[in-house]
Amino acid sequence: MTDLLYARAQMGLSLAFHIVFAAAGVALPVLMVLSDWKARRTRDADYVKLSQKLAKGTAILFAVGAVSGTVLSFELGLLWPDFMGQYGEVIGLPFSLEGVAFFTEAIFLGIYLYGRERVSPGLHLFSGIMVAVSGAASAFFVTLVNVFMNDPSGFVATPDGPTQVQPLVAMFSPGWQYQTAHVLLSCYQASAFAMAGIHAFVLLRHPGAAFHRKALSVALPLACVTALLQPLVGDLSAKHVAKAQPVKLAAMESHFETERGASLRLGGVTVPKALSILAFGDPDAEVKGLKEFPRDTWPPVPKVHAAFQVMVITGSAMALLSLVTLVLRWRQKAWPSGRRMMWAWLGAGPLGLVALEAGWLVTEWGRQPWIVRGVMRTADAVTPVPHLAAPFWTFTAVYLFLGVVVVTLLKRQVAGTMPDRDEGPVTGRGVKEEDAHVH
Amino acid sequence: MSTEAMLGFVMAGAFVLYALFGGADFGGGVWDLLAFGPRKAEQRTLIARAMGPVWEVNHVWLIVGMVLMFAGFPRAFAALSVALHVPLTLLMLGIVFRGAAFTFRAYDLRGYAAERQWGLVFSIASVVAPLLLGMCVGAVASGDIRVEGRVVVSGFFASWLSPFAWAVGVLALTLFAFLAAVYLTHEAHTEGLREDFRARALGAGVAVFLAALGVLLLARGGAPRVWEGLLRSPFALVLHGATAVAAVTAFALLWTRRFQWARLAAAFQAGLIVLGWAASQYPYLVVPDVTLSSAASSTSTQRVLLVAVVVGALTVVPSIALLFRVFRPRPEGNSTPGPHA
Numbered sequence: 031m032t033d034l035l036y037a038r039a040q041m042g043l044s045l046a047f048h049i050v051f052a053a054a055g056v057a058l059p060v061l062m063v064l065s066d067w068k069a070r071r072t073r074d075a076d077y078v079k080l081s082q083k084l085a086k087g088t089a090i091l092f093a094v095g096a097v098s099g100t101v102l103s104f105e106l107g108l109l110w111p112d113f114m115g116q117y118g119e120v121i122g123l124p125f126s127l128e129g130v131a132f133f134t135e136a137i138f139l140g141i142y143l144y145g146r147e148r149v150s151p152g153l154h155l156f157s158g159i160m161v162a163v164s165g166a167a168s169a170f171f172v173t174l175v176n177v178f179m180n181d182p183s184g185f186v187a188t189p190d191g192p193t194q195v196q197p198l199v200a201m202f203s204p205g206w207q208y209q210t211a212h213v214l215l216s217c218y219q220a221s222a223f224a225m226a227g228i229h230a231f232v233l234l235r236h237p238g239a240a241f242h243r244k245a246l247s248v249a250l251p252l253a254c255v256t257a258l259l260q261p262l263v264g265d266l267s268a269k270h271v272a273k274a275q276p277v278k279l280a281a282m283e284s285h286f287e288t289e290r291g292a293s294l295r296l297g298g299v300t301v302p303k304a305l306s307i308l309a310f311g312d313p314d315a316e317v318k319g320l321k322e323f324p325r326d327t328w329p330p331v332p333k334v335h336a337a338f339q340v341m342v343i344t345g346s347a348m349a350l351l352s353l354v355t356l357v358l359r360w361r362q363k364a365w366p367s368g369r370r371m372m373w374a375w376l377g378a379g380p381l382g383l384v385a386l387e388a389g390w391l392v393t394e395w396g397r398q399p400w401i402v403r404g405v406m407r408t409a410d411a412v413t414p415v416p417h418l419a420a421p422f423w424t425f426t427a428v429y430l431f432l433g434v435v436v437v438t439l440l441k442r443q444v445a446g447t448m449p450d451r452d453e454g455p456v457t458g459r460g461v462k463e464e465d466a467h468v469h
Numbered sequence: 470m471s472t473e474a475m476l477g478f479v480m481a482g483a484f485v486l487y488a489l490f491g492g493a494d495f496g497g498g499v500w501d502l503l504a505f506g507p508r509k510a511e512q513r514t515l516i517a518r519a520m521g522p523v524w525e526v527n528h529v530w531l532i533v534g535m536v537l538m539f540a541g542f543p544r545a546f547a548a549l550s551v552a553l554h555v556p557l558t559l560l561m562l563g564i565v566f567r568g569a570a571f572t573f574r575a576y577d578l579r580g581y582a583a584e585r586q587w588g589l590v591f592s593i594a595s596v597v598a599p600l601l602l603g604m605c606v607g608a609v610a611s612g613d614i615r616v617e618g619r620v621v622v623s624g625f626f627a628s629w630l631s632p633f634a635w636a637v638g639v640l641a642l643t644l645f646a647f648l649a650a651v652y653l654t655h656e657a658h659t660e661g662l663r664e665d666f667r668a669r670a671l672g673a674g675v676a677v678f679l680a681a682l683g684v685l686l687l688a689r690g691g692a693p694r695v696w697e698g699l700l701r702s703p704f705a706l707v708l709h710g711a712t713a714v715a716a717v718t719a720f721a722l723l724w725t726r727r728f729q730w731a732r733l734a735a736a737f738q739a740g741l742i743v744l745g746w747a748a749s750q751y752p753y754l755v756v757p758d759v760t761l762s763s764a765a766s767s768t769s770t771q772r773v774l775l776v777a778v779v780v781g782a783l784t785v786v787p788s789i790a791l792l793f794r795v796f797r798p799r800p801e802g803n804s805t806p807g808p809h810a
Contacts, residue, residue: 086576093572096525097565103535104561107550114539115547115619119766122540123773129529129536130781136525137788144522145795195766197773415554415625428562432569442578 034409036418037109040425042394044102046387047429051095053386055135056169056214057221057252058088059162065248066158070151076241079447080248086443088161089143094436096136098429109418113401113411116191120184121175123197128171135164166214173213178203179402180393181274187405204274208267209393215260216389220382222253223348227379228444230372237369239449246375247365253382254352261349265308271396272309272317275403277327278396279309280320284335292317297343329398337395341388344381351378472772473541473765477754479778480537481747485740487530489648492641492739494520494527496649498567498595499642500669501588508661513588516649517575519656522796524571526789528564533781540774544619545754545764549605551621552614552755556601556629563598566590596642603641607634610750611692616758633684633691640680644739647673651719651735654728656798663728670723670731678716681742694756698749705748712741 031039062084069077103125107114138160146154178184184200185192226249229242236242272279279285283305285292291314294304303313310317320328351374358366401408470478497516504512539546550557567590574587608614613628614621628634650670657663688696698705719734752760765771 090572090576093525093568096528097568100528100532100564100568101561103532104550104557107539107546108554108557111547111550112619114550115543118539118543118546119541119770122536122543122766122770123777125536126540126774126777126781129532130777130784132532133526133529133781133785134788136529137785137792140522140526140792141795148795193767195770197770413551413554414621415551421558424558424562428565432565435569435573439573439576443576446578 031419033416033418034412036422037412038408040418040422041105041109043422043426043429044098044105045390045394047433048095048098048102049386049390050383051091051098052169053217053220053383054091055088055095056162056165056217058084058091059139059158059165060218061221061225061248061252062088063155063158063162065245066155068248070155074244076244079241080245083443083447085143087440088139090436090439092135092139094432096132098432099132101425108415109413110401110408110411111413113406116406117182117402120182120192120195120197120200121178124171124174124178124201128168128175131164131168131171135161135168138164169214169217170210173210174201174203174206176393177206177209179400180209180397181205182402182405205267205270208263208270211263212260212267212389215256215263216382216386218252219256219260219348220386222249222256223382224379225249226253226375227377230375230379232444232448233367234369234372234376236449237367241447241449243365243367250355250359250365253348254356257345257348257352258356260345264345268308269311275396276318277320277323278329278334278392280318280323281329281331281334281396282338282392283317284331285317286319286321288316288319288322290314290316297339327399329396334392334395337388337391341385341392344385344388348378348381348385351375471762472768472775473761476537476541476765476771476774477751477761479775480534480541481744483530483534483537484747485743487528487534488644488739488743489736490523490527491530492599492645493648493652494524495567495595495599496645496647497653498592499599499646500649500653500666502592502596503669506665508665511659511662512665515653515657515662517571519653520571521575523792524568526792528568537774537778541766541771542754542761542764543766545759547619548614548616548621548755548759548764549609552616552623552625552628553605553608555625556605556608560598560601560605563594563601567594567598570594599641599645600638603638604629604634606641606746607631607637607692609755610637610695610746612694612756614755614758616755631691633687636680636684636687636691640677640684643673643676643680644742647677648735648739651723651728651732654723655732658798663726667723667726667728670735671720674716674720674723692756694753695746695749698751699745702748702751705745708741708745708748712738712745715741 062081065077065084066081068074069081138157141149142154142157142161145157149157178200181204182200183203184196184198186194226246229246229249232239232242233246268279268282271282283292283294285305290306291303292305292309294301294308305317306315307313309315320331354374355366355371358371397403399407399409401411497520501513501516504510504516506512535546570587570591574584574591577583577587608629608631611628611631611633613623613631613634615623647670650666650673653666654663654670657666685699688699699709700706715734715738719731719738722728722731722734750756752762754761754764
């Protein structure tokens with residue numbers, strides 16, 4: 031592997047790892063605040079426990095997300111010094127605002143996690159809401175940077191770098207509405223599906239467990255709503271890509287020849303004219319094929335195509351399951367609890383994260399060979415530092431280790447809620463979990 | 470004042486705050502590693518309790534400083550990313566292991582042995598990270614990083630491995646340990662713990678003095694530009710005088726057990742050391758090839774950044790004030806704020 035490939039692999043690995051925690055950092059506070067609020071209203075011990083468990087999960091995932099995010103902010107410079115050296119100023123504004131959001135998130139998470147006994151119930155709930163709002167704001171701002179890299183605006187490019195910089199124009203580069211909405215929804219969707227999957231898993235073994243029934247009832251509404259909204263937003267996003275980045279669209283669809291009334295190929299099935307409808311809302315619209323563009327501006331077609339297929343198939347599966355769930359909910363006046371549905375939700379548990387990672391890969395692979403599309407090539411931005419294999423393998427090992435630890439810790443948190451276990455295990459510091467109470 | 474000077478000042482401010490809050494935080498890890506005596510376990514509990522609610526916030530200052538640098542002075546950021554690739558990568562590893570281990574320690578349910586294992590990872594990372602941070606600062610100030618156009622021509626190792634850079638690393642480590650010890654004297658809720666950390670603070674204070682002396686002596690050969698800056702500019706001289714006064718005051722207040730005031734004086738001392746460094750290398754960002762104005766981004770970006778800083782300050786400052794008010798030390802101190810929730 032060349033140093034450029036190692037650099038790309040390290041950046042990709044770091045982002046793939048960080049995204050999981052970032053998504054959880056956006057969504058778990060919402061679920062945590064929802065259960066906290068339910069606990070206050072119903073005075074139900076299970077909801078109290080649920081909000082505590084979710085708070086612990088948030089604390090673990092947020093900490094790993096914060097450190098891996100710090101690593102990313104260094105890596106931008108360490109791996110792509112010329113990108114940051116030239117375009118750092120153009121995209122500095124959303125990064126700065128993301129810093130502000132990250133700040134308030136960390137502050138109010140500190141108050142929420144450690145302050146239950148020290149602040150009024152109102153301030154406590156307010157802190158939780160602030161965590162949720164800052165998490166969403168932070169994801170919003172950082173996605174704007176990616177929007178810029180895909181479709182840059184707000185400057186005039188010269189061989190010496192950008193001039194006539196307009197930071198506000200750059201911050202809201204074309205298509206920002208679609209991509210930010212798509213990303214934010216995917217964070218909520220991925221986390222809600224993962225949570226639903228975990229509790230469905232326990233319910234299959236302990237069908238009566240009231241705690242897990244309630245937990246599922248908190249996760250399912252968010253999961254269903256986001257899974258049904260996502261295809262609509264995704265469609266708007268795809269239409270924007272079709273207009274602004276025709277090469278990326280062609281790679282997504284592995285579409286080589288320009289044609290009118292282009293058909294859509296999905297998991298071996300061909301739907302006539304569907305691609306033209308998907309891309310331009312017109313069955314006879316012309317879709318440009320890859321052969322229209324110079325060979326050296328093609329993204330890696332098989333990878334982009336595969337990732338796109340994975341995203342669309344998992345997304346459709348989740349939407350379908352949500353539709354079935356909502357119909358059953360409407361007919362039975364209760365969230366479905368049959369074994370078959372539990373198996374379905376268990377199976378769908380990882381799909382949100384799979385779709386999130388796949389969608390991100392579509393965007394990033396699809397932008398290649400550019401780091402800033404049309405302006406700077408990835409190969410021209412890479413650091414001159416040699417032996418990039420060393421940091422790549424080091425960080426691979428570190429992230430593997432951290433991933434295993436996080437999964438183990440979260441598993442223990444869930445294990446503590448099993449009906450056949452004693453309630454409220456003692457934590458390492460001798461803090462009993464039942465200490466915390468409803469105010 | 471030009472926008473780049475204003476932005477440079479704000480950036481220096483972010484680094485001062487990182488040295489104070491992040492520094493005290495790193496120092497807490499140092500004292501976790503060096504915990505000894507009859508109250509060893511209580512010392513570690515006090516450190517974990519003082520840091521728990523605030524450690525993540527303390528480290529956001531680094532991000533703020535970094536963002537201001539790459540948005541406000543992108544060419545300096547690029548040059549440093551290349552010249553200091555190796556120590557910054559190692560620093561990142563330190564930051565990852567430190568934060569992860571601190572959190573895992575609190576949420577690992579397997580009891581004392583697991584807690585100690587994570588504690589060890591946390592405390593070792595807390596020693597290595599400030600050392601590397603100081604070495605990077607030393608490299609920046611030394612003049613050993615050479616940039617021609619956009620290309621770093623001085624290699625990837627020599628600048629940060631010089632004796633001067635090592636000395637700055639040791640100064641950072643001792644300074645952070647000193648800050649943490651002084652901070653913890655005021656956080657401690659028993660007489661014994663207070664005395665433990667008073668002794669550590671006095672010891673670390675002496676170590677800071679020796680390390681600073683070492684840096685000064687090595688600066689003559691190792692960082693000629695800063696050596697000149699230290700002595701020539703009258704503004705720098707005033708800063709150094711003020712630093713000396715703050716240091717002596719902090720020491721005297723510790724000696725006479727006025728811990729709350731000692732904490733303030735120590736914070737002044739540490740802040741003035743960082744500002745003194747910034748002032749002595751002004752107008753250079755990376756001595757001797759990159760200045761504030763040669764690395765500055767366009768005026769439109771710099772103006773927008775200053776607005777963002779104001780917006781950020783209006784959001785963040787009241788929130789931080791609330792955070793520290795909620796977790797200010799209580800005289801009884803028997804209610805342990807563990808991560809209950």
